[in-house]
Amino acid sequence: MAGSxxxxxxxxxxxxxxxxxxVLALQGDFRxxxxxxTTLGADAVLVRRPDEVAAISGLxxxxxxxxxxxxxxxxxxVADALKQRIAGGMPVYGTCxxxxxxxxxxxxxxxxxQSLGGLDVAVxxxxxxxxxxxxxxxxxxxxxxxxxxxxxxIRAPVVAELGDRATALATLENGTVVAVEQGNLIGTSFxxxxxxxxxxxxxFLDKIVARSSGL
Amino acid sequence: MSxxxxxxxxxxxxKRGLAEMLKGGVIMDVVTAExxxxxxxxxxxxxxxxERVPADIRSQGGVARMSDPDLIEAIIAEVSIPVMAKAxxxxxxxxxxxxxxxxxxxxESEVLSPADYVNHIDKWDYTVPxxxxxxNLGEALRRINEGAAMIRSKGEAGTGDVSEATKHIRKIKxxxxxxxxxxxxxxxxxxxxxxxPYDLVVEVAETGKLPVVLFTAGGVATPADAAMMMQLGAxxxxxxxxxxxxxxxxxxxxxxxxxxxxxxxxxxxxEVSRGLGEAMVGINVADLAAPHRLAxxxx
Numbered sequence: 001m002a003g004s005x006x007x008x009x010x011x012x013x014x015x016x017x018x019x020x021x022x023v024l025a026l027q028g029d030f031r032x033x034x035x036x037x038t039t040l041g042a043d044a045v046l047v048r049r050p051d052e053v054a055a056i057s058g059l060x061x062x063x064x065x066x067x068x069x070x071x072x073x074x075x076x077x078v079a080d081a082l083k084q085r086i087a088g089g090m091p092v093y094g095t096c097x098x099x100x101x102x103x104x105x106x107x108x109x110x111x112x113x114q115s116l117g118g119l120d121v122a123v124x125x126x127x128x129x130x131x132x133x134x135x136x137x138x139x140x141x142x143x144x145x146x147x148x149x150x151x152x153x154i155r156a157p158v159v160a161e162l163g164d165r166a167t168a169l170a171t172l173e174n175g176t177v178v179a180v181e182q183g184n185l186i187g188t189s190f191x192x193x194x195x196x197x198x199x200x201x202x203x204f205l206d207k208i209v210a211r212s213s214g215l
Numbered sequence: 216m217s218x219x220x221x222x223x224x225x226x227x228x229x230k231r232g233l234a235e236m237l238k239g240g241v242i243m244d245v246v247t248a249e250x251x252x253x254x255x256x257x258x259x260x261x262x263x264x265x266e267r268v269p270a271d272i273r274s275q276g277g278v279a280r281m282s283d284p285d286l287i288e289a290i291i292a293e294v295s296i297p298v299m300a301k302a303x304x305x306x307x308x309x310x311x312x313x314x315x316x317x318x319x320x321x322x323e324s325e326v327l328s329p330a331d332y333v334n335h336i337d338k339w340d341y342t343v344p345x346x347x348x349x350x351n352l353g354e355a356l357r358r359i360n361e362g363a364a365m366i367r368s369k370g371e372a373g374t375g376d377v378s379e380a381t382k383h384i385r386k387i388k389x390x391x392x393x394x395x396x397x398x399x400x401x402x403x404x405x406x407x408x409x410x411x412p413y414d415l416v417v418e419v420a421e422t423g424k425l426p427v428v429l430f431t432a433g434g435v436a437t438p439a440d441a442a443m444m445m446q447l448g449a450x451x452x453x454x455x456x457x458x459x460x461x462x463x464x465x466x467x468x469x470x471x472x473x474x475x476x477x478x479x480x481x482x483x484x485x486e487v488s489r490g491l492g493e494a495m496v497g498i499n500v501a502d503l504a505a506p507h508r509l510a511x512x513x514x
Contacts, residue, residue, distance in 0.1 A: 063236045068260050131320065137223070138221060155233065
């Protein structure tokens with residue numbers, strides 16, 4: 001596997017370091033992510049096929065149904081292309097289903113469900129139960145500073161097991177990990193794209209900038 | 216997970232949010248746990264649990280009601296994608312029961328026999344979100360005003376004839392476009408003519424879209440039907456009788472899912488449309504006598 005998943009070091013094996021930011025557009029709320037990225041001044045493009053992966057400098061995997069994204073990403077070949085870029089160190093931010101797609105291990109997936117992987121975590125799908133258990137809550141995210149983030153959890157997954165290489169960025173009051181980082185990969189159980197608080201997206205874009213400037 | 220005073224359940228954002236996550240997906244009618252399994256394996260983004268698909272409700276006649284709780288629970292136990300279930304229009308107790316059964320979305324549906332010919336359910340009273348049918352923008356906004364967190368254009372369920380679905384999504388989209396082009400002082404009369412709340416009319420005029428997700432339903436039977444609805448501006452599709460009344464449900468279901476994602480790519484739609492076997496036989500809507508048109512239920 002070329003490249004390192006740790007740190008911010010530019011990796012010659014994975015290019016381009018600049019270029020538009022991709023948003024995986026197989027299913028889910030990908031247009032909301034495009035709106036956020038555009039608002040933050042980034043150039044965003046939709047990604048559905050393997051040949052669209054080569055030009056992007058980073059990727060957002062949106063909220064949606066992870067089992068559907070998994071199936072379609074494999075059926076049309078975009079999964080392998082993305083795995084290669086992730087292994088090379090491309091920054092990726094996944095929300096909700098996106099966090100599941102980035103997890104090395106899935107708990108309570110559907111039969112045969114796979115992920116792209118990259119984050120050394122086990123993620124439990126739909127960890128809170130039915131839709132009536134979906135909720136909003138204020139969440140301290142030390143890496144983003146004050147104020148707390150208003151987080152929206154919709155049939156949300158959680159990090160059931162945090163591997164050695166991954167770091168928790170936020171937890172619920174009972175200690176459940178709901179945001180995680182590992183090198184250039186970020187995953188959140190919740191949906192910042194549904195609120196007006198874009199600090200996670202900015203944090204992700206900062207990784208792309210840091211990488212392209214060789215920091 | 217222990218509840219906490221800092222957690223807010225059943226908010227508008229959370230209810231509408233689940234529909235946002237279903238966008239670009241296909242919601243399939245299923246009448247058994249086995250069908251639900253096939254739907255999930257084929258890439259459905261959610262399933263609608265019911266006792267009879269609309270085509271059978273149509274052919275068998277009689278009063279159509281909420282499904283048996285045992286059936287709904289068996290389907291919830293079988294799959295991990297969201298499960299929706301239908302309550303009769305205005306039947307707020309069926310809705311209470313469905314919420315108690317922990318369904319993920321309630322469809323207050325014209326496919327069942329209405330329980331109240333005057334009032335729809337007051338959907339603000341529930342933690343579970345509702346989806347409602349609409350044939351035009353005014354009807355959609357009246358449902359949203361009552362608390363619907365998702366709208367589906369009605370089409371004509373159980374026919375396999377997509378023409379009504381086409382008519383309704385076009386109607387809603389063109390009425391939205393018309394509002395967007397109006398000056399502010401024209402919106403008062405527009406609200407009166409749409410028979411819709413003024414504030415919602417202003418919101419639609421300003422944003423150029425419904426405040427909730429808009430799926431389409433009623434007569435979608437082929438991958439090309441689904442892709443056409445997406446090209447007409449739907450956020451996703453419901454497929455009812457079209458899948459499990461066809462010759463090869465698993466393959467057709469997977470094909471409709473792919474055509475919905477790649478709705479703007481005719482080569483993909485062509486590829487997935489090959490060798491699907493018999494589509495549902497269907498009924499031409501024009502041959503249906505007015506009393507048998509489900510879309511005219513609800514107002």
